Amino acid sequence: MTQIRQETITKMKELTELHAVPGFEGEVRDYLKEKMTPFVDEIIGDNMGSIYGVKKSKKKNAPKVLIAAHMDEIGFMVTEMTNEGMLKFTPLGGVSSDVWLSQTLQLKTKKNDYYNGVVGSIPKHFRTGNESGVSIDDMLLDVGAENKKQLQDMGINIGDTIVPRTDFEQLTENRILAKAWDNRYGCLVGIELLESLKNKExxxxxxxxxxxxxxxxxxxxxxxxNLIKPDIALVVDCSPANDMKGHVGLSGALGEGVLVRILDRTMILSERMKEYLLNTIEENEIQYQYFQSPGGTDGGEIHKALTGIPTAVIGVCARYIHTSKAVYDIRDYLNAKSLLEHLVLDIDFEKIEYLKYK
Known part of the structure; x- marks a missing residue:
């Protein structure tokens, strides 16, 4: 397999360290626009903030292929500033309450100032025995302010956004630790797909x-x-791995390849699409693993839109997603990128028509 480029590692670091929770995706949107522009004919977007680069075919009335990632990461929003200078917050996205105590988080103000803080926990010396199961509603973010006025002087307000404060780190040759690989993976693979196709018709x-x-x-x-009205969609997203005690069923394992997502709570992979994916994988000797997810992706909305859109998820897995840190495998990224490239170069009108049930 092709070795990963240093330029790819650099983009991984840049993307995963951006601050972009649901509804506040501007940093990632600006990054995508900058990186995609050299390789596309135009940049388009909708009124909610999604953004797409368009590479046009020279063929008239060419079918439309959608490669869809998502920009946002899980995080929090400030809901209250206490007289003691603490911040209360609410989740944006699905998170568990048991992983946030004593974690370092980063707050971003509307003026684009950043403050680090720690999620307060009660020292063992002062516990009464009732604090072991603290809910997020009871947690407080300590950014070092002495009182509410100091918070206000720092420019902090209700509605400011919070993400984990996690530095990108290459742990070993193939394993990376970072936040937000769900789903900066999809953003990265989209950029690099366009780059690889720059001289292709x-x-x-x-x-x-x-x-x-x-x-x-x-x-x-x-x-x-509704903006693009695609004929076929390939969703690129990151899903949870459950391999810390061995590979359990179809739950995803690091280093075992791109995910062939046969089922999740929002979409069932069609028989014809599954056949097409597996044929492409086998013809090009791409490492893969079957995957069943308890969650969902944007494919859940896309595949049932309009009159129905043939859709597949070209995914990777990572450990500990939806927490402050995730661990993922570079080789899985490379396998997913290879599959995506081969699919896009192969797709034509006849194949799309075959994937539709008419």
Whole structure:
């Protein structure tokens, strides 16, 4: 397999360290626009904030292929400033309450100032025995302010956004630790797909980009589908791995390849699409693993839009997603990128028509 480029590692770091919760995806949107512009004919977007680069085919009336990531990551929003200078917050996206105590988080103000803070926990010395199961509603973020007035002087307000404060780190040759690989993976693979196709002529009009607000209910996907009206969609997203005690069923394992997502709570992979994916994988000797997810992706909205859109998820897995840190495998990224490239170069009108049930 092709070795990963240093330029790819650099983009991984840049993307995962951006601050972009649901509804506040501007940093990632600006990054995508900058990186995609050299490789596309135009940049388009919808009124919710999703953004797509368009690479046009020279063929008239070419079918439209959608490559859809999402920009947002899980995080929080400030809901209260206490007299003691603490901040209360509420989740944006699905998070568990048991992983946030004593974690370092980053707050962003509306003036684009950043403050680090720690989620307060009661020292063992002062516990009464009732604090072991603290809910997020009871947590407080300590950014070092002495009182509410100091918070206000710092420019902090209700509605400011919070993400984990996590530095990108390459742990070993193939394993990376970072936040927000769900779903900066999809943003990265979209950028690098366009770069790899810069000198290629396609049989399709290619739309590559990312939606907003996936983590709070797949909200952005509907608007972007209505804008683009694709004939086929390939969703690029990151899913949870459950391999810490061995590979359990179809739950995803690091280093075992791109995910062939046969089922989740929002979409069933069609028989014809599954056949097409597996044929492409086998012809090009791409490492893969079957995957069943308890969650969903933007594919859940996309595949049932308009009169129905043939859709597949070209995914990777990572450990500990929806927490402050995730661990993922570079080789899985490379396998997913390879599959995506081969699919886009192969897709034409006849294949799309075959994937539709008529």
């Amino acid at each position: 396609l049989d399709v009009d290619l739309y590559v980009g990312a939606n907003v607000q996936e983590e709070v209910g797949l909200r952005g996907a509907s608007a972007s589908v």
